[in-house]
Every structure is written in C-alpha cells, then in structure tokens.
Amino acid sequence: MAQKVTPKILAGFMELLPSEQLVFDEMKALIEKTYQSFGFVSLDTPVLELSDVLLAKAGGETEKQIYRFNKGDNDLCMRFDLTVPLARYVAQHQNDLTFPFKRYQVSKVYRGERPQKGRFREFYQADIDIIGSEKLSVIYDAEMPAIMYHVFQKLGLERFCIKMNNRKLMNGFYESLNLTQEAPEISRIIDKMDKIGIENVKACLKDLNLSDELIEKIVSFTAINGKATDVLAKVKTVGIQNDMFETGLNELEIVANAMQDLGVPETHFEIDLKITRGLDYYTGTVYETFVDGHQGWGSICSGGRYENLAGYYTDRKLPGVGMSIGLTRFFDLLRDQKMITPQKSTAADVLILPMDENATAYALKLAHLLRTNDINVQTYASDGKFKNKMVYANKVGVPFVIVLGEDEVANKTVALKNMQSGLQELVAYDQVADVLKSQLELQMKDKKKLIVQA
RNA sequence: GCGAAUGUAGCUCAGUUGGUUAGAGCGCUGGUUUGUGGUACCAGAUGUCGUGGGUUCGAGUCCCAUCUUUCGCCCCA
Known part of the structure; x- marks a missing residue:
C-alpha cells in the first residue's frame, strides 16, 4: 500500500466545518449589509501586489512579516492589510472616483508571524474607510464608530465599548511638556498600563530619563477615561495651553456629540487617554473596541483618522478615516467562548x-x-x-x-x-x-x- | 527574532516505581422486525503511543536528536 500523505493545513490558517462556516458567513453578510446601510460600496483588490507598490511605506515589524516572493521578473507581496491597497487604489483611480469615497472591503490578509491563539497568518479584516479630497469633515470620525456600534448590535453583542482618543490632543499634551521627541515611546509604554500595571509603567518611563514630576503628570493625565462628557470636562480643567491640544480637544467633543446623534448610547463609547494605536499614520481620532469581560481579547475593532493616505503614491492630499474588525480572530474567540452556537450544517430550509x-x-x-x-x-x-x-x-x-x-x-x-x-x-x-x-x-x-x- | 512547554484512536484525555494481547468518554458504523430523527439499550471498527536513534532481557513510560503543535515576549486584528 502506498504511503499516504497526511492531510493538513499550515499553522495559523483557519478552516471551518460546515456548521461553523454557516455562522461565519452569516456574520460576514451582516457586517457587509450594515456597511452598505451607510452608503459604502465594496472593493475587491488583488491578494498580490508589486513589492514596490506595497512596500512604498513599510518598514520595521510589518515588513518582516510579509510574504514576499519572486515569480519570473516580478517581485511580489501578499497584502498584509487592506489600507495600503486602498491607498494605491485611490491614488491610481483618483480621477474616476467621487469624493468623499466610501468603500468597505472584507477580505483575507497575510502575515507570516508566529501563530498563537487569536493570531493567524491568514485572516479576514472587515475594513471600512472614507477618503476625502483635500479635506474631510470630522463628522465622519463619528460615523465610523457609529457604524461599528450598529454592526455589533446586529450581531447580538451587547456589552462592548468603543474607546477613543485623539492624537492631536496627545501630541499637544506632550508638546506642552517639551516631550515631542519622546512622545511615541511614551505612548507605547502607557498603552501597556492594563497589562503591566502602574508601577512598571512608571519604571519604564523612568528609563527614558524623565523626571518624577513629568512622570506623575503623564500618568495622571493619561489615567483620565470614562464617559465622554466627563472626560472632556476633566481635560478642560487640566489647563494646558497648546494649539494642537485645543484642536484635538475640539475634535473629540464634536465626535462625541455626533456619535450620540447617530444613535450610539453613552454606555457604549468612552474616551480613554491611554489609547494611541501603534500605527504611525494615524493623526487624529483613534479607536479601539473591547468586549466587556474579555479585555484579554484585545481590541476587536480599531482604526483612526489619517491626514494623508496616499502620500507615497500621489501629491494630492487624501485624508481619511477608517476602522477594521479582525473578523477571523473575533470569530475564533467567540467560538472558543461558546458565544456562538453552530446549529445546522446545511443551507437548506x-x-x-x-x-x-x-x-x-x-x-x-x-x-x-x-x-x-x-x-x-x-x-x-x-x-x-x-x-x-x-x-x-x-x-x-x-x-x-x-x-x-x-x-x-x-x-x-x-x-x-x-x-x-x-x-x-x-x-x-x-x-x-x-x-x-x-x-x-x-x-x-x-x-x-x-x-x-x- | 527570543524564551517555555506539548505530542497516546476522528475528538478530549487516562495509562501507576519501565514488564507480556494499550484503555475510557464522546464521535463513528450496524442493530433493537418492514413509511419517521433527536433520548435509551445492544454490538462493532479504529492506533507501527509524532519521527529517528540510544539505554535495557524488556520502553507509551528513561536519555539524545528532530519535526509538529501550543503558550509567553515583540508586534499587531
């Protein structure tokens, strides 16, 4: 008898049984339907892009994780997110698009990193972005989380919280302390607060040669979080004189108000000054979404405002704002917690x-x-x-x-x-x-x- | 990239200080008389104990290597 090959798939790739696939598809369809209800149209870019194009801006960690190879004379990459292809698409077709351009894309992306629980090498992202030409109203910064609120509502997720912050506010804050240079590093440390605790955060800040007084200021300022109206009131009393800070604060206020007008109850969104997001292209509002009781899951839906999406492809200024659900991880976690229950394995009625x-x-x-x-x-x-x-x-x-x-x-x-x-x-x-x-x-x-x- | 574990039937695991034919539950297949499932009862199949080497009279059990998968860190969805 011939030696049989073991049937298996690569680590970090998810494959579902029929009963699970039905649930996944239903989830995906519901998300897309909600996106459409806000006027967004779907986009389907190729999985493979030329390396020159995809890596125009890359660097650091992301680049290490990219699946890259040669075929003939072409140096190719598999897309590692949906935002870079969007930038390319918008720059390429800018004369054929009508702005503000609203598109969503629910597709697979690829990252060659070490698989772990909730960390896949192939996974779905459910992205939604609005791109403006030259300018884009900050009202759209409220529309994004509002869309996500409705998505999660429809999916049946009841207890979750969209946390947001504003990079201008934070950069203004650090600027007022003469810490512009150190700001990114400080943000990264602050971001770990829940994970490593306040003492370790202080220790890490100390390693940056910051004075105790500064550390105290930073820690107490970033500790501000909670209901939007409360946070806004508190931040105003801190008394920081800085233009960028003022702009950020003003934006946050507009966004928080508009979100309520869009039907997002105050129970489901907060301002949290610890949130900054790792990606450096965000310039204004940033979002992260957490499921109550499952903070360990990390953010299941994040995003933010970027002032210049396609700077590497065109001189035209294209500001945008977007959010993305890590669908594969979200599904995997829900299944793990038995929060979704596959019922049938046929599509037949x-x-x-x-x-x-x-x-x-x-x-x-x-x-x-x-x-x-x-x-x-x-x-x-x-x-x-x-x-x-x-x-x-x-x-x-x-x-x-x-x-x-x-x-x-x-x-x-x-x-x-x-x-x-x-x-x-x-x-x-x-x-x-x-x-x-x-x-x-x-x-x-x-x-x-x-x-x-x- | 760094660190730590894991690997026994399709799945979840048990397997006593190395000792003869390797077990359980779930699942799977068939049956409990011929046009009716989910519960119950009965019967059955399935494993070169991850792979390669070593120690030993004898290894699933000890040692080495290797692969696999998993979990931390980094980074992120």
Whole structure:
C-alpha cells in the first residue's frame, strides 16, 4: 500500500466545518449589509501586489512579516492589510472616483508571524474607510464608530465599548511638556498600563530619563477615561495651553456629540487617554473596541483618522478615516467562548425525502417549485432505509423535512414535518410553498441573535 | 527574532516505581422486525503511543536528536 500523505493545513490558517462556516458567513453578510446601510460600496483588490507598490511605506515589524516572493521578473507581496491597497487604489483611480469615497472591503490578509491563539497568518479584516479630497469633515470620525456600534448590535453583542482618543490632543499634551521627541515611546509604554500595571509603567518611563514630576503628570493625565462628557470636562480643567491640544480637544467633543446623534448610547463609547494605536499614520481620532469581560481579547475593532493616505503614491492630499474588525480572530474567540452556537450544517430550509424510486420525479419537481419560491431545498437521492434518511436530516439540522411516499404521490400531497417540534402535517402540493414560507417566517421571528453573551 | 512547554484512536484525555494481547468518554458504523430523527439499550471498527536513534532481557513510560503543535515576549486584528 502506498504511503499516504497526511492531510493538513499550515499553522495559523483557519478552516471551518460546515456548521461553523454557516455562522461565519452569516456574520460576514451582516457586517457587509450594515456597511452598505451607510452608503459604502465594496472593493475587491488583488491578494498580490508589486513589492514596490506595497512596500512604498513599510518598514520595521510589518515588513518582516510579509510574504514576499519572486515569480519570473516580478517581485511580489501578499497584502498584509487592506489600507495600503486602498491607498494605491485611490491614488491610481483618483480621477474616476467621487469624493468623499466610501468603500468597505472584507477580505483575507497575510502575515507570516508566529501563530498563537487569536493570531493567524491568514485572516479576514472587515475594513471600512472614507477618503476625502483635500479635506474631510470630522463628522465622519463619528460615523465610523457609529457604524461599528450598529454592526455589533446586529450581531447580538451587547456589552462592548468603543474607546477613543485623539492624537492631536496627545501630541499637544506632550508638546506642552517639551516631550515631542519622546512622545511615541511614551505612548507605547502607557498603552501597556492594563497589562503591566502602574508601577512598571512608571519604571519604564523612568528609563527614558524623565523626571518624577513629568512622570506623575503623564500618568495622571493619561489615567483620565470614562464617559465622554466627563472626560472632556476633566481635560478642560487640566489647563494646558497648546494649539494642537485645543484642536484635538475640539475634535473629540464634536465626535462625541455626533456619535450620540447617530444613535450610539453613552454606555457604549468612552474616551480613554491611554489609547494611541501603534500605527504611525494615524493623526487624529483613534479607536479601539473591547468586549466587556474579555479585555484579554484585545481590541476587536480599531482604526483612526489619517491626514494623508496616499502620500507615497500621489501629491494630492487624501485624508481619511477608517476602522477594521479582525473578523477571523473575533470569530475564533467567540467560538472558543461558546458565544456562538453552530446549529445546522446545511443551507437548506427543507429536505425532501422520497420513500423510494417511484417518488423521485415527484420530489425533483417539488424541489424545483419550492426553489422558484426562494426556498432553499435539498433532495435526498440515495437509496437505503428510510430511517437513515431521517437520521441524515437530523444530523444536518435542517428545519423542515418533506416525506414523499406512495400515498403522497397518488394524492398530490406532501407530508411536511417540522423537525424541531416533530409535528407533521399533510399539505396539498399547490400549497406547500406558501405554507412552508409562512412557517419559515415564524421561525425567523424567534430566531436568536448570532452572538450570545453571558 | 527570543524564551517555555506539548505530542497516546476522528475528538478530549487516562495509562501507576519501565514488564507480556494499550484503555475510557464522546464521535463513528450496524442493530433493537418492514413509511419517521433527536433520548435509551445492544454490538462493532479504529492506533507501527509524532519521527529517528540510544539505554535495557524488556520502553507509551528513561536519555539524545528532530519535526509538529501550543503558550509567553515583540508586534499587531
């Protein structure tokens, strides 16, 4: 016997079973639908880009993680995020696009890093961005988190919080302390507060040769967080005289107010002066989203405002604001916590079980009829004991089964069985579609949300 | 890139100080009489104990190497 090859996939790649895939697809569809409800259109850029293009700006950590290779004379890269391809796209097609340009993209990206829990080498990002020409209203900075709020609402996630901050505010703050140079390093340390604790943060700051007085100022200022109105009031009393600081503060206030107008309750967003985001291209508002009780997950949805998206490709100034859900990680964590429950492994609403060969033609015609009525139908074509067909129906979790035997064929009826209740009724052939539709609608009504949070 | 663990049936794991035919639960297959599943009962299949080498009369159990996967750090979704 020939040696068999072990069937397996690479580490850091996620592959789902049918029941899970159905949930994932539903989640993805719901996200896209919500994005569309704000007028965004989808974009589908290539997985591969020329290295020159993709790495125009790269450097540091990201570059190390990029899948890069040669094919013929081409030096190629697999995209590691969706923002750089967006920049390329907007720069390339700037004359054909209408600004503000609103696009979303739910696609896979690739990073060759060490796989760990929640860290994949291939994963979905669900990005949404608005790009303006020369200028872009700060109102859009409020629209972004509002969209995300509605996304999570629709998914059924109830307890979460979108935390935001403003880089201008922070840079202004550091500028007022004459710490412009050290600001990025300080931010990185402050960001670790929850993880390593206040004493370690102070120790790290001390290593930067900061005076105790400065450290105290920084730590107490960045400790400000909570309800937007409270934070804004507090920040105003700190009394910092700096133009950039004022601008940032003003932006934060506009965004916080607009978010409420957009239907985001104050319970679901906060201002947190510790948030800065690692990526250096953010220049204004920044966001991170946390699920209550699961801070360890990190941010499941982040983003921010960038003043110049495509500076490496064009002289035209293209400011934008965007957010992104790490869909693969989010899904993986939800599944891990049993916050999503795969139910069925078929897309069919109804499974038709012909008793024997004599019912096959009748079954196929019925299936066709139902499909023309927008019902997903599967017919079971194999022979075998009838019981096994029922077992199959049960395993795939199909909500309805239609049994077709000698009697049904003769009388032009069907036996329609609700698999959940176990009840079965005899329905005339002509009425099956209507009856089934109304029953499916009933089931839709008391369908639970995708995500159930304990 | 640095550090630490793991590896026994499809899955989750047990396997006593090395001792003969390697186990459990779940899952899977079949059955409990012929047009009805989910519960119950009965029966059954499945492993070169990650791979290679070594110690030993004898290794799933000890040693070495290697691969795999996982977990920290870094960075991030």
